[in-house]
Amino acid sequence: DQQVKQNSPSLSVQEGRISILNCDYTNSMFDYFLWYKKYPAEGPTFLISISSIKDKNEDGRFTVFLNKSAKHLSLHIVPSQPGDSAVYFCAARGFQKLVFGTGTRLLVSP
Amino acid sequence: EAQVTQNPRYLITVTGKKLTVTCSQNMNHEYMSWYRQDPGLGLRQIYYSMNVEVTDKGDVPEGYKVSRKEKRNFPLILESPSPNQTSLYFCASSRTGLYTGELFFGEGSRLTVL
Numbered sequence: 001d002q003q004v005k006q007n008s009p010s011l012s013v014q015e016g017r018i019s020i021l022n023c024d025y026t027n028s029m030f031d032y033f034l035w036y037k038k039y040p041a042e043g044p045t046f047l048i049s050i051s052s053i054k055d056k057n058e059d060g061r062f063t064v065f066l067n068k069s070a071k072h073l074s075l076h077i078v079p080s081q082p083g084d085s086a087v088y089f090c091a092a093r094g095f096q097k098l099v100f101g102t103g104t105r106l107l108v109s110p
Numbered sequence: 111e112a113q114v115t116q117n118p119r120y121l122i123t124v125t126g127k128k129l130t131v132t133c134s135q136n137m138n139h140e141y142m143s144w145y146r147q148d149p150g151l152g153l154r155q156i157y158y159s160m161n162v163e164v165t166d167k168g169d170v171p172e173g174y175k176v177s178r179k180e181k182r183n184f185p186l187i188l189e190s191p192s193p194n195q196t197s198l199y200f201c202a203s204s205r206t207g208l209y210t211g212e213l214f215f216g217e218g219s220r221l222t223v224l
Contacts, residue, residue: 004152032211043114043200043215044153089152093211096160097143097168100153 003027004092006101013108019077021104023090026071032093035064035075037086038103044089048075080108112137114216116201122222123191131186131219133201141204142184143168143213144176146197153200159184191223 005024013019021035031052036044050057050064050073057064063076077084085108090101114135123129135142143158145168155168159178173195175187184203188195198220202213 002152006152034211041217043202043217044213045215046212049211091211096158096166097155098153098211098213100145102150102152 004099004101006104008104010105013080015110016079019080021075021088023073025092030092033073034091036089039086082108084108116216116219120220124224126190129188133184134182135203139203143202144186145200193223196223
């Protein structure tokens with residue numbers, strides 16, 4: 001039972017354009033949402049988060065949007081850069097754990 | 111440098127041969143956890159520890175053991191590995207109780223059980 005879903009396994013974007021990564025969740029008890037970035041042969045690294053009481057959080061080129069009624073969040077990267085090419089995991093905070101999605105591989109081409 | 115260190119990074123073993131994956135963090139974090147990553151399944155929690163001598167099962171604990179005798183170390187033990195434990199394993203740590211939800215991950219240990 002996948003409580004956090006990332007339905008797009010991959011996304012290709014040109015450098016300078018916007019990347020939009022999507023994530024859906026089923027458990028309304030989740031109170032905190034995070035995005036992690038993962039390069040090959042490395043562990044996931046924290047990128048940005050949002051509390052369930054907010055609908056938007058911005059950090060430089062990265063913005064996370066939360067739509068609680070739709071149980072949907074998205075990560076916007078503007079402008080996209082080749083160094084952003086990685087796997088992005090959406091995660092939600094449950095009881096004593098983070099519940100992760102299956103990841104979206106982003107490829108930003110020059 | 112703040113980090114979570116796992117060893118070994120790569121291991122090929124055979125069914126039934128006990129092994130331990132070590133994990134150590136230097137950030138004085140109370141919370142530590144083990145995850146496994148499998149294709150199409152994302153990262154799933156195996157075990158977690160709120161503090162020294164306090165451990166509990168995650169979503170997929172079968173076939174694994176952990177211990178937390180010191181704050182900095184949280185080894186993952188496979189008493190009798192089986193091929194379905196072939197996976198990429200990550201250790202992670204956090205300040206008290208995932209307060210901000212942010213986990214710091216190690217670089218991963220790729221385990222193959224033949």
